[in-house]
Amino acid sequence: MGVLPEYSKEVKEATDHLYELVKDVIPRMEWEVKAPYIYRINQLKKEKNILILAHNYMTPDIFHCISDIKGDSLGLAREAAKTDADTILVCGVYFMAETTKVLSPDKRVLISDPTAGCSLADSITGADVKKLRQEHPGVPIVTYVNTTAETKAEVDICCTSGNALKIIESIDSDEILFVPDRFLCRNMQTQTDKKLIEWSKGSCEVHELFTVESINEFRAAHDGLVVIAHPECPREIVEASDFSGSTADMINFVEDRRPKKVLMVTECSMSDNLTGMYPDVEFVRPCNLCPHMKKITLENVLETMETMSPEVFVAPEVIDGAKRSVERMLEVK
Ligand code: 13P
Ligand code: SF4
Numbered sequence: 001m002g003v004l005p006e007y008s009k010e011v012k013e014a015t016d017h018l019y020e021l022v023k024d025v026i027p028r029m030e031w032e033v034k035a036p037y038i039y040r041i042n043q044l045k046k047e048k049n050i051l052i053l054a055h056n057y058m059t060p061d062i063f064h065c066i067s068d069i070k071g072d073s074l075g076l077a078r079e080a081a082k083t084d085a086d087t088i089l090v091c092g093v094y095f096m097a098e099t100t101k102v103l104s105p106d107k108r109v110l111i112s113d114p115t116a117g118c119s120l121a122d123s124i125t126g127a128d129v130k131k132l133r134q135e136h137p138g139v140p141i142v143t144y145v146n147t148t149a150e151t152k153a154e155v156d157i158c159c160t161s162g163n164a165l166k167i168i169e170s171i172d173s174d175e176i177l178f179v180p181d182r183f184l185c186r187n188m189q190t191q192t193d194k195k196l197i198e199w200s201k202g203s204c205e206v207h208e209l210f211t212v213e214s215i216n217e218f219r220a221a222h223d224g225l226v227v228i229a230h231p232e233c234p235r236e237i238v239e240a241s242d243f244s245g246s247t248a249d250m251i252n253f254v255e256d257r258r259p260k261k262v263l264m265v266t267e268c269s270m271s272d273n274l275t276g277m278y279p280d281v282e283f284v285r286p287c288n289l290c291p292h293m294k295k296i297t298l299e300n301v302l303e304t305m306e307t308m309s310p311e312v313f314v315a316p317e318v319i320d321g322a323k324r325s326v327e328r329m330l331e332v333k
Contacts, residue, residue, distance in 0.1 A: 007032045011039045021064040021276035037298040038065045044305040051085035055092035056247035057267040057293040072248035074162035095121045097312045098149045102322045109312040112300035116292045120146035123202035124180040129154035141177040153321025158329040162246035170332045187231040206290045207232040212240045229265035
């Protein structure tokens with residue numbers, strides 16, 4: 001790795017404004033270690049014309065201090081489709097980087113740790129989808145965006161947690177195979193008259209850990225607590241919550257409603273990232289960590305920008321099929 005600057009007066013002056021957004025979650029001493037990375041990453045972004053996309057589950061140093069575009073999977077997919085940067089560095093998990101490459105095949109797409117996976121993406125393959133088609137002839141297949149490009153290439157259309165219902169309703173069929181997240185499928189089933197057929201092997205290893213008992217305990221301990229849950233949570237968790245939506249929907253909920261106390265039933269960095277943005281809101285924990293998202297760090301982001309690797313490659317024949325599924329999703333208004 002190149003030489004990292006000291007936490008000098010110059011680095012301090014260039015980064016102090018960024019500390020304001022993270023000061024409640026990053027102690028000053030830790031910041032002085034992080035600030036030189038942030039300074040150098042922001043320099044390299046300009047020098048090399050690199051756009052940094054960051055998912056809402058990135059840690060606050062990445063989310064607030066180095067990203068150009070932040071968002072949920074839907075937002076990041078949309079941005080990836082329209083950027084004119086030469087290189088896109090995805091701070092998120094591998095399927096997100098693959099989706100970016102599928103939408104921008106001529107650009108260089110980087111991810112700092114290609115082993116940053118996802119239990120949902122790992123639960124189904126393109127071959128599984130082909131088999132499902134044989135077992136359910138003529139039934140359209142919707143796949144959650146948390147899948148590999150190879151899986152996306154075999155389905156009819158993609159969806160994210162931000163547009164799942166819209167996509168389901170846009171399909172001209174009373175029966176739909178909805179893969180791979182069985183909990184998202186069950187949560188959507190309560191909102192549509194169409195029959196959704198689930199994939200029994202798919203769930204998010206982070207969201208399936210929450211329990212109704214712990215939500216009830218937190219409600220008992222915090223008067224007026226508002227509970228908002230990601231729809232990857234099991235049905236009973238969503239039922240025990242006041243609102244459910246994608247990570248971007250959850251942020252919009254906090255922005256619009258400004259609850260005094262909120263429990264975000266999702267990945268831990270969401271509350272950390274919002275703490276600096278909404279000082280009037282108290283974020284009550286628990287949360288669960290996504291071990292895959294947490295593989296992306298300031299250190300490996302800097303290394304990636306210096307070496308311009310690891311790069312994401314998707315086979316051309318896979319790109320064509322996956323692009324069709326993702327673009328169909330983006331066309332649904
Ligand atoms: P969002 O699309 O809501 O950001 O969700 C992606 C994800 O992986 C949540 O676990
Ligand atoms: Fe996958 Fe769950 Fe991690 Fe999201 S939080 S990337 S769905 S394992």
